[in-house]
Amino acid sequence: MQWAAHITSRTNSRVKALRAAFEGKASxxxxxxxxxxxxxxxxxxxxxxxxxxxxxxxxxxxxxxRPALAELQPTEWVLLSREVFAGAVETHSPQGIAATMQIPLPSNDGDVALIVEDLQDPGNLGTLLRSVDAFGGGRVLATLATVNPWSPKVIRSSAGSVFRIPMERMILPEIRKRVEREGVQAFAAVAQSERAQSVLETKWIKPVAIMIGNEGAGLSSEALSMATGRVWIPCAVESLNAGVAGSVLLYEAMRQRGAL
Known part of the structure; x- marks a missing residue:
């Protein structure tokens, strides 16, 4: 390993590029x-x-x-002074190493596992990406108003699953076309109602996608109209947050399909 530069100035072009990469605008x-x-x-x-x-x-x-980092082969290595490093990264307690990477092209491999409509909380989306990764993999389709999956907070909360789970953002009618074309059953996560089945009574055998809506508004009527069925989770509290509810349903769907 050979250092390409040893930087002590906050105005260096490489430092500016690192700072910009943490702004969360790239998507x-x-x-x-x-x-x-x-x-x-x-x-x-x-x-x-x-x-x-x-x-x-x-x-x-x-x-x-460290073994986890010994095989890294970036285009270049740069050494930053402690002050410059602290001013360039996002966290308040810097870990001493950072990197920039290009967002990859999303893959179309695998079934659609999750459909997300207008989810706003980075922690919820990161949790859901991690759960898709944990419970059999697949792809994620999301509406344009959903939080950017490549924001620093989503990347961190996904614990790296964002690197492996392809996610595309598109308008809802395009999501409907994808689901219908691929023969996917889309189950909408909702609160308990007469039109919803308990997750304990729902049978998911074919390729299944879980639908998760906005934290406050839930799924829109347009999104609900494309659902094969509606499902709720019996529990001792009024409701679960989007990340937890989606994770429970993803686990059950993968369990029934024999993916575990």
Whole structure:
């Protein structure tokens, strides 16, 4: 490993690029996003994603000796002074290593596992991506108003699953076309009602996608009209948040399909 630069200025072009990558504005394939910490860098590498530049905080060079990071092969390595590194990354307690990467093209491999309408909380989306990854994989289709899956908070809360789970954002009519064309049963997660089945009574054998709506408004009438059925989760509280509810349903769907 050879350092391409040792930077001590906050106005350096590489530092500006790193800072911009953490702003959460990038969302299209080819645009750059920032990653921070040993876990996310190693997860990106394990998922076959090439890192552009790896930035190491001065005094943290020993991190590169760890097995999880030893095989990284970025385009270049850059050493930053402690002050410059702290000012460039997003977290309040920097972990000493960060990187930039290009957003990959989404894959069409695998069944649609999750449909998301206007979800706003990065933690919820990250949790759902991680659950899709954990419970059999698949693709995620989301409406345009859904939170950017490549924002730093979603990346962190997904614990790296965002690197492996393809997600596309599109208008709802296009999602409907995809689902119908691929023969996917779409089950809408709703609160208990006369028109909804308990998850304990629902049989999911064919390719199934779980539909999760906005945290406050739930699924729109247009989204509900494309659902094969509606399902609710019996529990001791009034409702579960979107990330937890979707995870429970994803697990049950994958369990019934024998994916575990």
């Amino acid at each position: 299209k394939p080819g645009e750059f996003v920032g990653l921070e910490g040993e876990h996310l860098l190693s997860e990106a590498h394990r998922s076959g994603i090439a890192l552009e530049t790896v930035f190491v905080r001065e005094g943290s060079e020993h991190l590169l000796e």
